[in-house]
Amino acid sequence: GQQLNQSPQSMFIQEGEDVSMNCTSSSIFNTWLWYKQDPGEGPVLLIALYKAGELTSNGRLTAQFGITRKDSFLNISASIPSDVGIYFCAGLNYGGSQGNLIFGKGTKLSVKP
């Protein structure tokens, strides 16, 4: 099935570091969503973006909806151990009869050994 290009695939963080990940698509989207998923759990919504160029924050998280509507990024500032997990971007189009999410493959955040 169709998927978004999400990078990096994985990264190691040290407490206090800033983290950045992004998502690109060959198609435009009307909505970009960022989710975090812990092992064995469902994805939890972090940030929703509804307008091209929109920059939205949720605590230490900041995400932007790209101007071209084909990309989005997520930044985490001053990371803490509980930030470990898998982060997914998802694109959504509304304007027709269906609105299914298209997901990236995820960015896995782990703690530096």
Place this chain on the structure above:
Amino acid sequence: DAGVTQSPTHLIKTRGQQVTLRCSPISGHKSVSWYQQVLGQGPQFIFQYYEKEERGRGNFPDRFSARQFPNYSSELNVNALLLGDSALYLCASSPRLAGGSPDTQYFGPGTRLTVL
């Protein structure tokens, strides 16, 4: 308020069997979507239902079917199970169909299906 609930949490079946998974959306949400997530991948869209009608279908075989009830809860059925159907099945609810205005989907904890 309760979030999206799914049952059962885990299920083990053998090849050829049939399975039914259940989902209750967030109170007030009328749209339910089903996704399949295999290990190491992002969720893949299976179905979307709104007001008891199918409004979208992903690239899955006819062995997969679903329905939505008057109380907006939903069931996903999979017939003639294959080993490759082993996955985490996620249900997501949204306030309204994403067909004309911004919408956001909220996920349940999932049902882990293992096919032996």
